Amino acid sequence: MVAEKESESESETPLIPRARPKPRPIVQLGIFLISHSLLFSKHRLVSFCSVVFSTAGVLALLLLPVLAKNTYISENALMPGSVAPMLSNQEVAEANRLVKDLTSLNSKPLASAIGSQRLISQYMSNLGAEVSHHKFHPQLNQFHPLHFFSSPDSGRVEQNISCALHGVNTVGIIRAPRGDGKEAIVLVTPFNSVKLNQNEALSLAIAYSVFSLLTRVPWLAKDVIWLVADSQFGEYSGVAAWLRDYHTPVFSGLGTLDAEMCPESNNIYGLNENLSTKRTIYDGFKRAGTMAAALVIKVADRSEQYEDSLSIYAEASNGQMPNLDLINIVNYLAVHRQGLRVKVEKFWPLLGLKWLKTLGEIFESLGHLARSVNPQWKFGIPAADYIEGSATLASSLYYQALGVPTGPHGAFRDYQVDAITLEIFPKVSSLDNKVRKNDFLLRSGRLIEGVIRSVNNLLEKFHQSFFLYLLTSPGKFVSVGVYMIAFALLVAPLPMVAASLYVDASNSDYSLKIDKPAPFANASDEPCITLKSWKWLFAAKKVFFVHLWGSVVSLLPYFICQIPSCTPTTSFIIWVFLSILSLVVMYIVLASPSSHANESQPQRGEWAILKSVTLSAAFIGLCLMSVINFASAEIGGLLMVPMCLMAHPLKLDVKARSIRTVSRVVYNLVLGFIGFPPIAFIVLKGAFEGFSGVNVGDFWSWVESLWAWNSATYLYIGMVYLPCWVLCIHILFHRC
Incomplete structure (x- = not known):
């Protein structure tokens, strides 16, 4: 009897359930986006959030000199x-x-x-x-692709x-x-x-x-x-x-x-x-x-x-x-x-900017106001310190982004x-x-x-x-836990807008009826095959091939360097010509709409699907680059995020003929022009050093220094930034 009671007590002992492993952050983010998909279906809400987050990201970057802490000996x-x-x-x-x-x-x-x-x-x-x-x-x-990741x-x-x-x-x-x-x-x-x-x-x-x-x-x-x-x-x-x-x-x-x-x-x-x-x-x-x-x-x-x-x-x-x-x-x-x-x-040209001085005075006034409310609130610094801190921060970002010692x-x-x-x-x-x-x-x-x-x-x-x-x-620094907030706010609109476009595409009618045999010709319940997944597959295929083209562009300098007695300007022109030629060849052979029957005619909303995949690829590329070199990702994000978010077919905006659409057309054309890597380089160099001695060959010399030092910024420009720029231009001139 005692043995039976012991066995009964053992059988009645409740088993302690094992703790379920917590899902990874990326999985939690996906669950959140799916569970709140109704929020992302509202265009105005998503647009408002995108503007708020992007502005907050830029403002947080400008606040970094104010949030800098005094250095101290940790060891x-x-x-x-x-x-x-x-x-x-x-x-x-x-x-x-x-x-x-x-x-x-x-x-x-x-x-x-x-x-x-x-x-x-x-x-x-x-x-x-x-x-x-x-x-x-x-x-x-000399540039050599097989030795790029060596010292x-x-x-x-x-x-x-x-x-x-x-x-x-x-x-x-x-x-x-x-x-x-x-x-x-x-x-x-x-x-x-x-x-x-x-x-x-x-x-x-x-x-x-x-x-x-x-x-x-x-x-x-x-x-x-x-x-x-x-x-x-x-x-x-x-x-x-x-x-x-x-x-x-x-x-x-x-x-x-x-x-x-x-x-x-x-x-x-x-x-x-x-x-x-x-x-x-x-x-x-x-x-x-x-x-x-x-x-x-x-x-x-x-x-x-x-x-x-x-x-x-x-x-x-x-x-x-x-x-x-x-x-x-x-x-x-x-x-x-x-x-x-x-x-x-420090970047000396920033010391004379009037808007930076005005911003420093605003932060100084806010600091005085905060201390008047509560003396323990240590916010704000003198305007002169803010200007000098901003110039030093810009220099630190610039030299880290270059990736050159x-x-x-x-x-x-x-x-x-x-x-x-x-x-x-x-x-x-x-x-x-x-x-x-x-x-x-x-x-x-x-x-x-x-x-x-x-x-x-x-x-x-x-x-x-x-x-x-x-x-x-x-004597002052900004730690990774502070400056990553600015980057996170800047790139946060990318997955939000991508999810919104996904919800819109899911709610649209992308179904195609299948011709049935004669015995079932009059049947009322016609079977249909949805093309939602196929549309996403086609868009992902196009984005993949454009990024594959970016890797080809990154390898072209190896062959251009073999040309004897080639000046930087000539090398740059050859590089641009071969890049355009390779893009045309890859588009005709691999990613042409005629390569499959379902893309023989442009579908309504196809540009939105392509933009959603482009935003996702840009978000992934920026996040990966932030792990390798945060400064390159931050500076690239300041150019990429507005360009990707604002990309919209010019044909639709021209048809609408409203103040908002016309301003968006102008904004997209300006961003598309300035966002082109050589143009962006010339504009930035001219702004800091003057436009008198700037020529297109300087871009080749700069890129040559990047690959000579095996800088990851070179791969970022060729395999992330340039493909996203091409996809945005493709969206602007899309046949709707």
Whole structure:
């Protein structure tokens, strides 16, 4: 009986139901659109919501300088400025001696590049560092579709390259007394071995003074690498080549690039000859640990009028940014410890716009009103700060959207190493007066020392702060959680209007009766086959082939580059001609209305179905691009969203002949003209730089720079933006 009761109790125990997995956000969005389809069937409501959301997206973008927050150090272990700097006048005197020797060497008529490199190697070796040389060949930047997603300097050397055409990097490594050799900090100074100027000599002096100090300090826990990058072929080339070989093991005994191709030019170890020191220059490629951070040090070729200043360049390929903490410690140490004025790039033409000044005054007034209601409400900034923040934000968006590095630091981001370029501007009188020059070297060296000391304190890689952000000033930023709101509001009308067009198409009569056999000719219940799904399939097919054509257009430059002695203007004209020809061929062969019987005559409402699919494709493309490069998606959305939403057949608007339809015709024609990529480029470049020197060949040169740096913006223009523009033009001239 007890066993029976136990079995009965066990059988009566209720089973705990398993929790259902939550649907994904995209599924929830689809369920919401389907369940509220009646709302999207009302044209006026959808149009009103589209205008509200688009306006809110633009307004949110203009509000970003107001919503910017002050920067702060997220990683407590950095502790910038917690210790007094150790760099003294002794290290500055040694650096001045290096500058004097380099200057006197280059002043000789028979001075050679190898002499400067030998001198730098000697100074490094005298400090006790491990010195080695790295030879590289300049990379020929040519568009190649199979290598597009590789790094810009991927180690491909042309077979017909001159063996005499090569550069040599000089590398010095300090082994940390308190480290295990697993981590390293990199200092980079670009150096033209063929023609050295005073600014590069000062850059070498700053790095050498810090390098000299670090050989004697007891607190160093990470190895320090000083890379004197040969910049005779560009500042980026030498750094990228060294990084490639640093992360790619070389098993030959020479440690040089392409020994088999250029055996007669591999004797770079002649740099060791005639050294006054007994220390050796290592023949192999020397390495340290994993790179924790990198600093590129440059002294600008122009001076500031009032005070020493510092510019920070952080943008890398495809809009990648270093961890914000690295910029924060540089800004903190430069301003609060060394008294340098820190600045970031800004769009200077925006500073004189009257409407931007008026908008800043409005926000300032709203801030005063908010604080009068509640003193704790911190809204609004001074109009002058708003204008400067907007110019800086526009510059940050622009350089991230280009996807092209703004300095040699971009090569490090390809290997997920946080790096920035520090360009130091001396005061006008600093280089003429010996005391002012020593003070400039001392302050700059102490800044680099403080940054290295902070990075040296880290027990792990930078991870606490932001990687996705926009700068509005050196001390203010906008995080990803804020600026994505503006993008979400901007693209929100696309799925709304697409759903509205879908509901309208579903409610329309797109059925076709089927001829029945004679016995059933008089039957009252004729069977019908609906063509709703077929219409959507035809529209999706057309959109697919237009985007396929966009990929063909993106590949055409590879073949155009093979044409010898072709100017940028000629290349651009050939590109446009081949693009139009390929579009016509693909339309006739694959997407022609005559390819199937059901599209032999244009159907009523067919343009609405095509527009719905186009809006969906534009929405997907913008969202995907926002993951890769937000700035490109944001700037492209400002052009694409109004163009896609306003697309309407001109024939229907002309027939209506009302003020609203006529204004829409004008608006669509203007958007269609300005939205064409070359025209948009010329208009934007002319607005910022003037129309006097602008020509169509500049667009080819700009696109060439995009593919040379493997920027995803190039693919976005060719495979997302251009197809959507073509589809919008097709909708405008649709035969209704």
